[in-house]
Amino acid sequence: MKTIVKTEHVSKTFLLGKTQVQALTDISIKAFEGEFLAIAGPSGSGKTTLLNLIGCIDKPTKGIIKIDDEIVTGFSSNKLADIRLAKLAFIFQTFNLIPVLSACENVEYPLLKTVKNKTERFDRVFYALQSVGLEKFVKHRPDELSGGQRQRVAIARALVTEPRIILADEPTANLDQKTGEDVLNIMKSINKDSNTLFIFSTHDPKVMQMASRIIRITDGRVVEPTHPGRLKNEFSHKH
Numbered sequence: 001m002k003t004i005v006k007t008e009h010v011s012k013t014f015l016l017g018k019t020q021v022q023a024l025t026d027i028s029i030k031a032f033e034g035e036f037l038a039i040a041g042p043s044g045s046g047k048t049t050l051l052n053l054i055g056c057i058d059k060p061t062k063g064i065i066k067i068d069d070e071i072v073t074g075f076s077s078n079k080l081a082d083i084r085l086a087k088l089a090f091i092f093q094t095f096n097l098i099p100v101l102s103a104c105e106n107v108e109y110p111l112l113k114t115v116k117n118k119t120e121r122f123d124r125v126f127y128a129l130q131s132v133g134l135e136k137f138v139k140h141r142p143d144e145l146s147g148g149q150r151q152r153v154a155i156a157r158a159l160v161t162e163p164r165i166i167l168a169d170e171p172t173a174n175l176d177q178k179t180g181e182d183v184l185n186i187m188k189s190i191n192k193d194s195n196t197l198f199i200f201s202t203h204d205p206k207v208m209q210m211a212s213r214i215i216r217i218t219d220g221r222v223v224e225p226t227h228p229g230r231l232k233n234e235f236s237h238k239h
């Protein structure tokens with residue numbers, strides 16, 4: 001399996017007034033092509049911080065981050081913006097749609113700079129909205145859509161640029177159980193069809209169940225899964 005994202009001994013400290021907040025400590029993880037990877041952990045464990053670092057929105061205090069074998073740590077803000085545009089897309093817990101734009105215009109937005117041909121843009125936008133089942137809602141503004149529909153517009157906006165990686169920070173946190181499941185199923189089917197790497201954060205065990213792999217973090221550190229079999233073997237070796 002091809003490694004798409006790698007973090008090596010990544011730490012992040014925030015300065016809050018005079019206090020240092022250690023949000024992440026020594027995080028070394030990999031994410032592979034085609035994975036539907038959950039970053040799981042309680043509130044305040046560092047999930048958003050980790051997604052922001054992988055998403056080149058923020059920079060680590062220590063350690064390095066590689067995307068497609070390229071070390072992005074140390075890049076200028078402009079170069080990080082280029083990486084975001086070329087390889088990454090985001091889905092947020094609060095959808096982050098532009099309220100005055102229709103569903104179609106929201107999805108078109110990330111293509112405005114890169115795809116100059118209007119017909120090609122329209123085709124891609126329509127295809128993206130169709131793949132989330134919203135082809136009948138292209139003209140609706142966010143306030144004319146339900147929460148689940150808004151999140152589906154956000155998914156269409158994420159996939160329209162055909163990114164290598166889609167990062168989703170608690171994508172179902174503001175949705176009811178059933179709508180959340182529908183949204184995750186759409187994400188999963190896109191993941192299967194396109195082989196796009198999805199990395200999403202959650203504290204919901206039901207959402208974790210959908211993942212192809214789970215990385216658990218607590219207090220800013222990766223919690224290694226315990227393998228009872230391995231522990232038993234190690235124990236018997238020693239004694």
Ligand SMILES: Nc1ncnc2c1ncn2[C@@H]1O[C@H](COP(=O)(O)OP(=O)(O)OP(=O)(O)O)[C@@H](O)[C@H]1O
Binds near residue numbers: 014022023042044050
């Ligand atoms: N900009 C910031 N300035 C200061 N402290 C911050 C900042 N961002 C995050 N933190 C702190 O870092 C820690 C991790 O926060 P983070 O938002 O990454 O956790 P989380 O797991 O995403 O939590 P939640 O599930 O509640 O969103 C917390 O202690 C938080 O208060």
